[in-house]
Every structure is written in structure tokens, then in C-alpha cells.
Amino acid sequence: MTVSRPSSDRLRVGLDAAVREFVREPINVALLVVLPPVVITSYESMLSAFPRLPYMTTDPGALGATAGTLFVAAFLPAVIGLFQVISAQRADERLSLAGFPELALFVSRLGAVCLATLLTAALSLGVLATTTEVESLALGFLTLAFVGGLYGLIGMLIGTVLPRELEGSLVLIFVVDVDEALASGVIATDAAATKLFPLHYPHEVFQAAVDGTAPAASDVLAAATYGAIVLVATFLVYTALAATGGGGG
Amino acid sequence: MSTLRTTFEMGVREYARTPILLSLLAFLPVYLILVFHWVMPESRVTVDIPIQGAMSAEMTAVATVLTTPMAAAFVGGAAGLFLMQSASAVDGRLAIAGADAVEIVAARGGVLVLAALVGSVVSVGVLSAVMSVERLRWYLLAILLVALLYGGLGALVGLVLNRLAGVYVLLFGPFFDLFLAQSPLTDETHALAPFLPGHFPMKLAFDAALTARVVPRNLWFSLAYLAVLALVVGLGFRRGLRVD
Numbered sequence: 001m002t003v004s005r006p007s008s009d010r011l012r013v014g015l016d017a018a019v020r021e022f023v024r025e026p027i028n029v030a031l032l033v034v035l036p037p038v039v040i041t042s043y044e045s046m047l048s049a050f051p052r053l054p055y056m057t058t059d060p061g062a063l064g065a066t067a068g069t070l071f072v073a074a075f076l077p078a079v080i081g082l083f084q085v086i087s088a089q090r091a092d093e094r095l096s097l098a099g100f101p102e103l104a105l106f107v108s109r110l111g112a113v114c115l116a117t118l119l120t121a122a123l124s125l126g127v128l129a130t131t132t133e134v135e136s137l138a139l140g141f142l143t144l145a146f147v148g149g150l151y152g153l154i155g156m157l158i159g160t161v162l163p164r165e166l167e168g169s170l171v172l173i174f175v176v177d178v179d180e181a182l183a184s185g186v187i188a189t190d191a192a193a194t195k196l197f198p199l200h201y202p203h204e205v206f207q208a209a210v211d212g213t214a215p216a217a218s219d220v221l222a223a224a225t226y227g228a229i230v231l232v233a234t235f236l237v238y239t240a241l242a243a244t245g246g247g248g249g
Numbered sequence: 250m251s252t253l254r255t256t257f258e259m260g261v262r263e264y265a266r267t268p269i270l271l272s273l274l275a276f277l278p279v280y281l282i283l284v285f286h287w288v289m290p291e292s293r294v295t296v297d298i299p300i301q302g303a304m305s306a307e308m309t310a311v312a313t314v315l316t317t318p319m320a321a322a323f324v325g326g327a328a329g330l331f332l333m334q335s336a337s338a339v340d341g342r343l344a345i346a347g348a349d350a351v352e353i354v355a356a357r358g359g360v361l362v363l364a365a366l367v368g369s370v371v372s373v374g375v376l377s378a379v380m381s382v383e384r385l386r387w388y389l390l391a392i393l394l395v396a397l398l399y400g401g402l403g404a405l406v407g408l409v410l411n412r413l414a415g416v417y418v419l420l421f422g423p424f425f426d427l428f429l430a431q432s433p434l435t436d437e438t439h440a441l442a443p444f445l446p447g448h449f450p451m452k453l454a455f456d457a458a459l460t461a462r463v464v465p466r467n468l469w470f471s472l473a474y475l476a477v478l479a480l481v482v483g484l485g486f487r488r489g490l491r492v493d
Contacts, residue, residue, distance in 0.1 A: 027414050039421060046429040049439040053294075075420055083413045166331040167270050169416045173323050174277045177424055178284050186429065187312060191288035 017091075018084060018112035028080075032116060036072045036123040043068025044131065047186065055188035057207075062132055063185045069128040070183070070206050073144035074151040074199060075176050077117045081155025082168050084109050085238070089163050102239040109156065109238075117148030128210075135212025143206040150198055150227050151176075157234040160241050201226065252348045256356030260336065261363065274364075278320035278372040285312045286379050296433035299452040299467070301460050310380055314458040315428060317376045318395040318451065322423040324368030325396035329361055329403025330415045333482075337489060344490040353490060354483050361404065365396035387457035394450040394471045399423060401478040402446060408485045427451060446474060 022028050047064025056063060092105050121144035125137065134140050155172060162168040182189065183199040194200055201223035208215035264270060289309040296306050340353050369392045373385075382388045402422065406415045430442040431451035442448055449470040456463045 025411055025413075027411055031414055031417060035417065042425060043429075045441075046425060046439055049430075049435040049437055049442075050432070051434075051436045053434070071421075076417065079413055079417050079420070082416075162269065164267070164269075165412055166327060166335075167267070167273055169331070169412070169419075170270075170273050170277060170323070170327050173327065173416065173420055174281055174320075176420055177319065177323070178281055180424060181285070181316075181428055182288065186432070186434070187289070187308070188292075189288045189290060191290075193284075194288055 013108075015108045015111040018088065018108055019115065021087065022080065022084070022112060022116070032076065032119055033123065035076065036069075036120060037127045039072040040065060040068040040124065040127045041131075043071070047184075050186065053188070056185060065128055065132050066207060066210055067184045067203075069124045069144065070147060070199065070203060071180050073117075073121050073124045074147040074202075075180075076120050077113050077148040077152035078155035078172060078176060080116045081109075081113045081152040082159040082172055083155075083165075084112055085156045085159030086163050086165055086168060103235075106235055106238050110152070113152035113156065114149060117145055117152055121145040121148055132210065134210050136209040139209035139215070140206060143202055143209055146223065146227060147199065147202045147206075150202070150230060153227075153230045153234045154198065157230070157237060160234070160238050195222075198226065198230075252343070253352040253356050253359075256340075256343065256348070256353055257359045259339070260332070260357060260360035263335075264360070264364070274324055274367060275371055278317075278324065278368065279375050281320045281323075282313060282316050282372065282375045283379070285316045294434065296455075296459075297435070298433060298455050298459055300456045300462050300464055304459070306459055310459070311433065313376055313380055314382070314455065315432065317372045318392050318447070318454055319423055319427050320372040320375075321365070321368045321392045321396035322399035322427060322447070323419065324372075325361075325365040325398075325400035326403035326419045326423065327416075328364035328368070329400035329405075330407040330412065330419060331403075332357060332361055332364070333404040333407035333486060334412060334415075340490055350487045350490045354486050357486065358479070358483070361400045362397065365393060365400045369393040369396045382458040383461050384457040384463060387463045388454055390468070391450045391454035391457055391471075394453070394468075394475065395427070395447055398446040398450065398471070398475055398478060401475065401482050404482045405478070405485065408482070408489065423447070446478070449474065 044061050044065040048061040050060040052059055088109065095105060096102060121141055124144055125134065125140050128134060129137070154175070158168050158171050158175070162171060179197045179199045181187070182194050182197055183203045201219045204219040205215040205223060286309055289312045292308050293305045294308050294311060295303055296311055297303055336357055340357070343353055344350055369389060373389045373392055376382070377385070403415070403419060406418050410418065426445040426447040430439050430445055431447050433455055449467045453463055453467040453471065456467070
């Protein structure tokens, strides 16, 4: 027997279930609200202890606040994406068997990640705006929402390929922290390989939003292309493995 | 003694049964350390080394010496976080069946030490493939201390928070502590840095990596920090096992 529902109903049910699962643990909600200010102010404070090294474009404290904002907006959705997919794997398999289209399952999981992304982006930008003048709030918000979505997808991708909490978390931690350290501005590197990391181009666009300059079209295009590739790859892998029970674990 | 051995063997087998996990434990430190080694420019920076003060060093060497403890800390921290949470259900049953709580805690601690040791040896092995440090044994000891401290913290976080929150803490914790607060590139020590777990072992690591001398005091302080942490984690874990 298959479930016959309009597709909008299916999406709503899937999204409701994903959101409920997340908010059932108050600590998850607390994380969304508490961590942005803690991480951003800690970042700014830690980097204030650095001297202004020749390759730094601005004073280290401001550099830290900007980088911290970008990171907190990116990585909380990543962790949520990872755990959403892992914890919902069996439910998604059953829903898929019951006739839920794989696209609806994917969109409902991604929808929950996007809700967290929008909330984190708004909070992060709000915290940054208390210490740093952000010249273009709209572009800043869009960039933060984009990196949240991008890393949310990466979290989902890792969770689909490695649907076990320890293994998936280990991979996510290493991927995130290499990107975090390279994009932080604490160390100088002009190696071409760094351009392959997810935060490279969004970092340039976000800095333009803070400075009030027009972002380079090539950076915007590269970031959008990166996002599109990650979206398609995650969808294909998710529909091939998670929703149909093909993932190991 | 047999409960201790059996529980320890069970914990090790749980790890050994998952080849993907073992491959990740070997591959991820290689990835982290080598990426930084390769992308760093060939330039020199001024660093503040505890035993020597300001000195000039290759940026590549500084980055490699910094990222090696990070790799070990991530492996130790993740092992601590997941070990304590995944073991709690089994250990609760063992306690009900009459196993001694101290032996169960000691066995889980043993598995954590083993994971930290593997993470440290792999990380230092990768470092040794791309550069040589002045005092290798002291450096390995410092990295092992970092892995154990973060293993203990991961276990503590696992006792207090859920896994999602725990992973989030592990994403930022070692980065803040080891990469930013203990960085030798800083002008002055951040007010929080001396209280963070990486402070003393990182001093030991930088002395051992870049100079010919180490200050044993940093070892004693690291061990004292570790002992207090182990005591807190042990008591917390044992409390979770209490059968009334």
C-alpha cells in the first residue's frame, strides 16, 4: 500500500517531523541561541592577542569577529545536517517504502537545516553588528545564509555516506577545522588548493559586505557554482543511499 | 581483574569491528597535517617559544607543529565523547549484573587511553615524515597529553550534553585552545590561555619541537590537569552507573 498525499502535504509533514525531532531536545535550541554570541566574541577576543601581521588586511580583533561570524553561521547547520540524516535514516527508509518521493524526503530534511541556517545567520549577523559596522547587512545576511546552507548540505552528504555518528562526526570535524583554520586569516597562504575549500569564496564576499565594497563577480559566481555542485551531489547521493536504505551502517 | 579485562576487550573489539573507523583514525590526521604542511608559504615568522623567547622559524614548521596536536585532540575528543555515550547502556547492564563500577570505569578509561595513543602515534608519525623535531620523545609525550586531555574533556562533554552539542563543542574547542590561544604567533598570552587544557602540553610541544631543551614543570602541570580531569570524569561516569 502506498500513501497518496498531495506533494505540499508530504513536504509539510516531513518538515514538521524534522523540526520536531530537533526541538525535542532543549539543548539543541539553546545551542542555536547561545553559541553564536559565545563563539563570535571568543574569536574576536582570541585574535586580539595576535599582532597585526603583514598579510592581515585589518586589525586582528576585527578579523576574528568577521571570521567567527562566518564560522558559526556555517558549522552549526553542518552539525544539524549530519545528525538529521543519521538519526532519520531508518524513518526515511520506511517513508520511502511507503511511497514518499525521495525528492520530498530530501527537501524536508534540507528544509529543517535551512530553518536553522536562517536563524543562525540572523543571530550571528546581529552579534557582529554590535561590535563591527557591517556596511551591507543584506549582502552579509545572504552570504551567511548561503554558507549555512552549503555546510548544511555538506553535513547531510557526510551523514549519508557515513551514517554512523562517530565516523561521520570525525570526518565533519576534520573537514570543518581545516577550512576554518585556512579561512581564519591567522595564517598566510596563497596556495591554489585553498580555493577548493567551501569557505574560501564566501569569505571574500562576506568581507566585501562588511567593508561596503562591491563583491567581485568571480567570487560570487565561484561560490554559487560550488553551492550548486554540492546541492546536486548531496541530492544524488541522498536519494541513492539514505532514502532507499542503501547507506551502510 | 577479569571484569576489567573483559570490559576493556569489549571496548577495543567494538572499535576493531568497524574498519571504516580504523581507516579514518589513520587517514584524518594525515589529511589535516599534510594539508597545512603543503599550503604554507616558504617564509619565516617570529614566534614566541616558552623556553627561548622570540625566535625565527619556518612557517611550514610552525603550522605542522601546531596542527599535529590538533589532529590528536580531535581523535581523542571524539573517542571520549562517543565512547562514554555508547558504553553507558552496556555498562549499566554490567553494573546491574554485579560488575565492579571502578573496574568498568578503569576499562573504559583504558580504551580511551588506547585511542589517544593511536591518534598521537599516527599524528607524530605523519609529522616525522615531513619534518624533524628536536626532541621527538618529549614531543610525542606532549601530543599524547593533549590527546588524553581532550579525550577526558570529550568524555566529560558526553556525560553532560547530547552528541550533537558534544560534536559542536569539539569543532570549536581544540581550535580555540590549540590553534588560537596557544599559538606562538601571539604577542601576549591571552588571559584565558593558562586555564585551557592545551596550555602546558603545548608549551612542552613547542619547546620539544623547536629547541633542544624542555621545561619539566610543563609536564607536571599537564599531568596534574589530567589527573583532576580524570578524577572528575571517573566520578561522573561512576555516578551514572550507580545501581540503587
